[in-house]
Amino acid sequence: xLSNSLPIDAALRTRAQRVIPGGMYGHLNVARLPAGYPxxxxxxxxxTLWDVDGNAYVDFMCAYGPMVLGYGNxxxxxxxxxxxxxxxxxxxPSERLVELAERLVGLIAHADWALFQRNGxxxxxxxxxxxxxxxxxRKLLVARGAYHGSAPWCTPHPNGTTAEDRVHLVPYDxxxxxxxxxxxxxxxxxxxxxxxSAFRHDYGKDQELPTEAxxxxxxxxCDRTGAALILDDVRAGFRLDLRGSWETVGVRPxxxxxxxxxxNGYTLAAVTGGDKFRDAAASVFMTGSFWxxxxxxxxxxxxxxxxxxxRCIATMVRLGQRFRDxxxxxxxxxxxxLRQTGPVQMPQVLFANDPDxxxxxxxxxxxxxxxxxxHPQHNMFLSAAHTEADIxxxxxxxxxxxxxxxxxxxxx
Amino acid sequence: xLSNSLPIDAALRTRAQRVIPGGMYGHLNVARLPAGYPxxxxxxxxxTLWDVDGNAYVDFMCAYGPMVLGYGNxxxxxxxxxxxxxxxxxxxPSERLVELAERLVGLIAHADWALFQRNGxxxxxxxxxxxxxxxxxRKLLVARGAYHGSAPWCTPHPNGTTAEDRVHLVPYDxxxxxxxxxxxxxxxxxxxxxxxSAFRHDYGKDQELPTEAxxxxxxxxCDRTGAALILDDVRAGFRLDLRGSWETVGVRPxxxxxxxxxxNGYTLAAVTGGDKFRDAAASVFMTGSFWxxxxxxxxxxxxxxxxxxxRCIATMVRLGQRFRDxxxxxxxxxxxxLRQTGPVQMPQVLFANDPDxxxxxxxxxxxxxxxxxxHPQHNMFLSAAHTEADIxxxxxxxxxxxxxxxxxxxxx
Numbered sequence: 151x152l153s154n155s156l157p158i159d160a161a162l163r164t165r166a167q168r169v170i171p172g173g174m175y176g177h178l179n180v181a182r183l184p185a186g187y188p189x190x191x192x193x194x195x196x197x198t199l200w201d202v203d204g205n206a207y208v209d210f211m212c213a214y215g216p217m218v219l220g221y222g223n224x225x226x227x228x229x230x231x232x233x234x235x236x237x238x239x240x241x242x243p244s245e246r247l248v249e250l251a252e253r254l255v256g257l258i259a260h261a262d263w264a265l266f267q268r269n270g271x272x273x274x275x276x277x278x279x280x281x282x283x284x285x286x287x288r289k290l291l292v293a294r295g296a297y298h299g300s301a302p303w304c305t306p307h308p309n310g311t312t313a314e315d316r317v318h319l320v321p322y323d324x325x326x327x328x329x330x331x332x333x334x335x336x337x338x339x340x341x342x343x344x345x346x347s348a349f350r351h352d353y354g355k356d357q358e359l360p361t362e363a364x365x366x367x368x369x370x371x372c373d374r375t376g377a378a379l380i381l382d383d384v385r386a387g388f389r390l391d392l393r394g395s396w397e398t399v400g401v402r403p404x405x406x407x408x409x410x411x412x413x414n415g416y417t418l419a420a421v422t423g424g425d426k427f428r429d430a431a432a433s434v435f436m437t438g439s440f441w442x443x444x445x446x447x448x449x450x451x452x453x454x455x456x457x458x459x460x461r462c463i464a465t466m467v468r469l470g471q472r473f474r475d476x477x478x479x480x481x482x483x484x485x486x487x488l489r490q491t492g493p494v495q496m497p498q499v500l501f502a503n504d505p506d507x508x509x510x511x512x513x514x515x516x517x518x519x520x521x522x523x524x525h526p527q528h529n530m531f532l533s534a535a536h537t538e539a540d541i542x543x544x545x546x547x548x549x550x551x552x553x554x555x556x557x558x559x560x561x562x
Numbered sequence: 563x564l565s566n567s568l569p570i571d572a573a574l575r576t577r578a579q580r581v582i583p584g585g586m587y588g589h590l591n592v593a594r595l596p597a598g599y600p601x602x603x604x605x606x607x608x609x610t611l612w613d614v615d616g617n618a619y620v621d622f623m624c625a626y627g628p629m630v631l632g633y634g635n636x637x638x639x640x641x642x643x644x645x646x647x648x649x650x651x652x653x654x655p656s657e658r659l660v661e662l663a664e665r666l667v668g669l670i671a672h673a674d675w676a677l678f679q680r681n682g683x684x685x686x687x688x689x690x691x692x693x694x695x696x697x698x699x700r701k702l703l704v705a706r707g708a709y710h711g712s713a714p715w716c717t718p719h720p721n722g723t724t725a726e727d728r729v730h731l732v733p734y735d736x737x738x739x740x741x742x743x744x745x746x747x748x749x750x751x752x753x754x755x756x757x758x759s760a761f762r763h764d765y766g767k768d769q770e771l772p773t774e775a776x777x778x779x780x781x782x783x784c785d786r787t788g789a790a791l792i793l794d795d796v797r798a799g800f801r802l803d804l805r806g807s808w809e810t811v812g813v814r815p816x817x818x819x820x821x822x823x824x825x826n827g828y829t830l831a832a833v834t835g836g837d838k839f840r841d842a843a844a845s846v847f848m849t850g851s852f853w854x855x856x857x858x859x860x861x862x863x864x865x866x867x868x869x870x871x872x873r874c875i876a877t878m879v880r881l882g883q884r885f886r887d888x889x890x891x892x893x894x895x896x897x898x899x900l901r902q903t904g905p906v907q908m909p910q911v912l913f914a915n916d917p918d919x920x921x922x923x924x925x926x927x928x929x930x931x932x933x934x935x936x937h938p939q940h941n942m943f944l945s946a947a948h949t950e951a952d953i954x955x956x957x958x959x960x961x962x963x964x965x966x967x968x969x970x971x972x973x974x
Contacts, residue, residue: 162660170674173841176849179652191656194649202657211653216851221649231643237606237633239827241623241935242590243860244603245614248574268680269830269850276734279714279722288724301713302850307847310691312700314726384851410851415651417680417829417852427585435719436712437588437680439796440829441630441823452637493732523653 158202159188177214184515184526194221197536199523208544210473210497212531215385215410218466219456220535226414226452231292233448243385244444250451254422257454259393260402263424265431266447270384270436271299273407273419274345276436278303280423281343281378283435289337291344291377293324295352298345298382306353316341324330324350325358327367334371342434343378344368348386348404349492350442354507354527356500359493365401372404379407379425383460387458388412388493389466390533394422416449463495463532470494470532478547484552485561495532499524501555503562509555516554519546571600584758586713591625596927596938600886606633609934609948617715619935620956621883622909626941627797627822630878632947633869638826638864645846645860651852658859665866666834671805672814673834678859680850682796683711685819685831688756688848690715692817692835693755693790696842701749703789704758705736707764710757710794718723718765730754736762738768739779746783755790756780760807761904766911766919766939769904777813784816791837793818796831800824800869800942801878801907806834828861874946875907881953882906882944888957889964897973907944911936913967915974921967928966932959 166189167173173189174180180187188201197220199209212218219226234423251264267273278290298304302315322333322348334341346368350358372379381403381418383395388411391397404427409419417440423431456462471494481488487502501509510526517524522544524530569634578601581583585601586592592599600613601720609623609632624630631638649656663676672733679685710716714727733746736759758780762770784791793815795807801821815967816839821831829852868874883906893900898921899914913921922938929936934956936942 154718162657165664166660169660169667169675170677171835172844174655175677176853178848178849178854180654189653189654190660191649193653194652199649199653201598209653213651213653214851215690216651221652222647227646234639235634237603237611239625239829240603240633241611241621241625242601242603243586245574248578248602251837252577255581263581265583265587269684269852271850272681275713281722282724283722300850301687303714305847310695310846312694312730314729317726318724415852415855416857417651417858423583428649430722432584432587434722435588435717437590438683439626440681440827441588443829446829473666515886524781551831554866 153426156188156201156203159190162190162202163414184371184511186515186518195539196220197533199465207518207521208540210522210524210530210544212533213415215531216415218388218533219414219453219462220370220533221415223414223535225456226449229452230416230445230449231263232444234445238445239440240442241479243442246444246447246451247442250447253451253454254420257392258406259397259424260406260424262403262425263423263428263431265421267419267421268417269299269303270409270419271301272436272438273384273409273421274298274304274382275301276421276434277380277405277407278345279418279434279436280421280427280431281380283434283551284378284427285342285376287342287377288318289340289342291322291330291333291341291349293317293350294321295355296324296347297353325361325364330371334375337356337481341375341377344372345379345380345382347382350391351385351492351496351498356489357498357529358528359492360418361398362399365396365399370399380404383407384409386496390493392458392463412453413446413450414453416446418446418450418504463535466532469496469536469538471525472538473497473532473544476541477548480545480549480552484556486552486555486561492529496529498529502552509559512558513551513555516551518548520549520550568600568613568615571602574602596923598927604812608632609945609952613683619930619933620952622934622942622956624945627943628827630800630823630945631865631874632825632945633827635826635947636860637868641864642828642861644859646857650857651855655854656856658856658863659854662859662862665863666832669804669866670818670834671809672816672818672836673869674833674837675840675843677833679833679848679853680819680829681715682710682819683716684848684850685796685821685833686710686716686794687811688846689817689819689890690755690757691846691848692833692839692843693792694700695846696839697754697788699752699754699789700730701732701752701754702730703734703742703753704731704744705759706763707734707767708736708759709765724933730951733917737773742779743772746787753787753789755792755862756784757792757794760793760795760802762907763797763904763910763941768901769910769941771904772808772811774811776809777808781813786971788815792816795819796821798908801875802905804869804875824865825858825862826865828858830858832863850966852909874948877946878907880946881948881950882909884950884953885909885944885956886951889960892961892964897966898964898967899974904941908941910941921971924969924970926962928963929959933960934959
C-alpha cells in the first residue's frame with residue numbers, strides 16, 4: 151500500500167501552477183483523474199513507473215501508448231544511441247530514412263511508400279491533405295466521438311478554433327453502415343476521404359472492434375467514389391497486427407497514420423500509402439524541423455525488429471488476457487459487473503451501472519494506492535515488458551480496490 | 563575539392579524513389595537545389611557534415627536551425643542521456659517540465675508561463691488558438707510571404723488544403739505600418755491576433771530586420787484592439803537575443819513560438835505568454851504523444867545554460883561577421899555585387915542582378931564542391947561550434963566559387 155501523501159509532487163504542482171497555464175496541459179494532465187494520482191514521474195523501467203515521491207506503479211498506460219517494449223529497452227536504446235553518436239537531426243536525412251520506409255513497405259500490407267513526421271496529429275493531418283490533393287474534393291467522413299488528434303480540425307475541445315476549421319467534416323457512427331452511407335450521400339461528389347480508427351476506442355465508452363461488414367462497406371464506398379480510406383492506426387498500430395490493424399478484418403486502407411508505439415517512445419510518426427496516392431502524396435508540402443531525425447528512425451527499426459522477432463503482440467495478448475480474466479474473477483467475487491471491451495492488449499475497463507464513473511474512479515484510485523496505474527475512462531495499454539508477476543501484483547491491488555468498491559457501493 | 567560523383571547517395575536516391583513519394587519530402591528535399599548536393603548524410607560533428615560518400619562540408623545550414631551549439635555537443639548529449647536513463651516519454655511529465663518552464667519564464671522577457679510541443683508548427687498553431695480563445699475573434703493578420711509552418715492554415719504550398727483553412731488570414735506587408743493598419747481596418751472588430759516573424763526571412767528574398775516603428779505600431783494595434791501580438795521566433799529564437807528576438811527593438815509580444823535551436827537538435831517546441839493570456843492558454847486543448855518527453859527538456863535546459871554561460875550569440879555574430887566580410891571582399895575582388903542581408907549569424911547571401919538565381923545557384927554548387935554547404939536562396943545559420951578555421955576553410959571554397967561565377971557571368 152502506497153502512501154496517499156505525495157509531498158514532492160505537491161510542491162512541484164505548486165511551482166507548475168506559476169509557470170504553466172492551469173498547472174499542466176494535454177492528456178497527461180491528471181486534474182480530471184481522482185485525487186491521489188501523481189502528476190510527475192522520476193523514473194521508468196520495464197513496465198514500472200516511479201513517481202517523484204518514490205512510489206512504484208505497474209503502468210497500464212505505457213505513456214498512453216508509445217511504450218510497447220518496456221521503458222528503457224536496452225536494444226532500442228543502444229540502436230538510438232549508436233545512431234545519435236553519428237548524427238540525428240542534420241541538414242539532410244540519413245540512410246535510416248530509406249531503411250525505415252523500406253521496412254514499413256515490407257511490413258504493412260497496404261503500403262507502397264511511407265512519409266515520416268513527429269506527432270500522430272501530423273500523420274492524420276497529412277493523410278487528410280493527401281486525400282484532398284488526390285481527389286480535389288473537400289469532405290471528410292469522421293466517426294462521431296473519435297479522436298484523431300488535437301489540431302484545430304480535429305481537437306475534441308474546440309476552444310480557440312473557428313467554425314471553418316471543421317466545416318468539411320461529416321459525422322457518421324462507427325460500425326454503422328447506414329450512417330456511413332447517409333453521410334456520404336449528404337455530400338455526394340465531394341467526399342475526399344473516409345477516416346476510420348483501427349477500432350472504436352472513444353474516451354469513456356465501451357470499445358468496439360470494427361465489424362467485417364462495416365470495414366468492407368467503407369472500402370466499397372471509397373472504391374466507388376474514389377475517396378481515400380484513411381486508417382487512423384496511431385493508437386492501435388503495432389499492438390493488434392504488425393501488417394496494419396485492419397488486416398484483422400481483411401480490409402486494406404489507402405492511407406494510414408502511425409505514431410505512438412512505432413519507436414518505443416522515441417518521437418516519430420508515419421504515413422503509409424498505396425501507389426494510387428503516391429503522386430498526391432508527393433504534391434503535398436508538409437515538413438518539420440525534426441522530421442528526419444535519424445535517432446528516432448533507428449529506434450523504430452529496432453522496435454519493429456523486436457516486435458516481429460519476439461512475437462510481442464502474442465505476449466501482450468497473453469498478459470492482457472491474464473489481466474482481464476483476473477479482473478472478471480474479482481468482479482464475480484465482489485459482486486460487481488464489469489464491462490471489459492476491446493482487444494485485451496488495449497483494455498477498457500468500465501463498471502456497469504456507473505453513469506458518473508463514481509465506481510470506476512474509486513476503483514482506479516484504490517488500485518493506484520495499491521501500486522497499479524490504471525485509468526478509469528481511457529483505454530489502457532499492455533506492453534511486451536509486462537510480466538506475469540506484474541499482472542499478478544496489479545491484480546492484488548485491483549482485488550483490494552474492488553473490495554472497497556463493493557463495500558462503498560454494495561453488490562450489483 | 564570534392565568529387566562530383568556521389569555513387570552511394572545516388573544508390574540511396576534510387577531506393578528512396580521506390581518507397582518515398584517523389585524520393586524525398588519537405589524542406590530537406592534537395593530536388594530544387596543545384597545538382598551535386600548530397601541528399602543523405604552519414605555523420606555530423608561540431609559544424610561539419612559528412613555525406614554518405616564520405617565528403618565533408620562546413621555546414622552553414624545547421625539542420626535549418628536546430629543545431630546551435632554544434633552537432634553532438636557533449637554537455638547537451640550527456641544531459642539528455644542522463645535524463646533518458648531515468649525516463650523520457652512516460653505516463654506523465656518529469657520535474658524537467660517545471661524546470662524548463664521556470665527557465666523560460668526567467669529568461670524570456672515577456673514570458674509568465676510556457677507550454678511545450680514538438681514542432682514549430684505546433685507552437686505557431688497553438689499561439690493562434692490561444693489568441694482566438696482569448697478574444698473570441700477569428701482574424702489573423704499575417705505578413706505576405708512569411709513562413710509560419712506547414713499545417714493547412716499556413717503551408718506555403720496549399721495543395722491538399724481547402725479555402726476555409728485560410729479564410730481568416732488577412733495579409734499585410736512586413737515593416738509596412740500602413741498595410742498593417744489597413745489589414746486591421748478591413749476586419750475591424752474581429753482581429754484575434756497579429757502574427758510577426760522575428761525579422762523578415764522569406765525564402766529567396768533580402769532579409770529585413772523589423773523597424774522599431776513597425777514593431778511599436780504592431781504593439782499599439784494589439785493594445786488598442788485587444789488582439790494578441792504573436793511573435794514567431796521559431797527560426798530566429800536563441801540566435802538574436804536570449805530574452806526574445808524582439809527585445810532587439812524593445813517590443814514585447816503577448817505570445818511567442820519557439821522551436822529549432824531550443825534544444826540543440828532535440829525535438830522540442832515551446833509557446834511562451836504573458837499573464838493576460840494565461841486563462842486562454844489553459845482553456846485550449848492541444849497535446850501530443852511525445853510532448854512531455856523529458857530527454858528533450860533536459861537537452862533544452864543544458865542548451866540554454868550553455869548559450870548564456872558561453873555568450874554563444876556573440877560567438878555566432880563574430881563568426882558570421884567574418885564570413886560576411888570575407889564574402890564581401892571576394893565579391894569586390896571578382897567584380898560581383900552581393901546582397902548580404904539580415905543578422906550576420908543568420909545570413910542571406912544573394913547576387914544582385916540575378917533574377918533567376920543562376921549566379922546564386924552556380925556559386926552555391928561550386929562552394930559545395932569546395933566543401934562549404936551553403937544555400938542559394940534560404941537564409942543560413944551560424945552556430946557556436948563554427949571556428950575561425952571553419953569560416954576560413956569555407957571562404958577558400960567561396961573564393962574559388964566566386965571566380966567561377968565571374969568567369970561564367972562576367973564582372974557586374
